[in-house]
Amino acid sequence: MSQENEYTPPKVWTWEKESGGKFASTNRPVAGPTHDKELPVGKHPFQLYSLATPNGVKAGVMFEELLALGHKDAEYDAWLIDIGEGDQFGSGFVEVNPNSKIPALMDHTTTPPTRVFESGSILLYLAEKFGVFLPRDHATRTETMNWLFWQMGSAPYLGGGFGHFYSYAPVNIEYAIDRYTMEVKRQLDVLDRRLAETRYLAGDEYSIADIANWSWYGQLVLGEAYDAAEFLQVQEYENVQRWAKEIAGRPAVKRGRMVNRTSGEPETQLHERHDASDFEHKTQYKRG
8 A cells, every 4th residue: 555545543533524435424423313203113012123234134034933933922013224314313213222223123012112222132132032042951041142142242343344344435445354354254264163063053953143143144155245255255164054054944034034125136125014914915115
């Protein structure tokens, strides 16, 4: 890199312009709402406000898995939060998640209704509420929590690090791409070594650890994130590939990943979900 292209940070940083890149218009250094907008509320016990990013996919998959097991009390409405349009900064959404990130959930089975935000918290909340996908055995439960929290700590390097600088940054920065590529490949190796030992991350039992990690790393190695499968040589991670394909084949996963999806082929998108029949007769979201 030439000297003239190097950036010298100022002594005190100030927000004077957009940073550039795909999400520049929604980036800001302060929290709180930017506009008044109430959230819609449907007929079901759970109200999910989301978008099918990897974190959003976790919630959609979890609900569909619960319903597939026959937990009728897990019926939900899924409302689209368009982060490109700044929906996450509406006053109603900020009341549910002061961090203005999807997904966010309201549980209307409690009085008053309970807000749940952060994708890992939503998975854990629903697993405990319905008593599934979280093993009861002490050792296996602990291993599930290990891998759930591993994902929560690791994925920012994949999404905000590698994904941002490889796919969304306004300029290619060799140092940043190299740094985060190295870390993502290290993480994939961590998963591959674990999955060489066990069918699922916590052992023989499918759990919220798998749902959380598959939404990021499973989709990545299946070529469905950042268009980076060839760049990362994901075929090297044979055990992750095996695990990712198995989970992708689950009917509930196929449905859950469609929920609040607005990209890809039309048949893979379900902008809003209010009933199981919506998967056959897809509801379309119209702004305004």
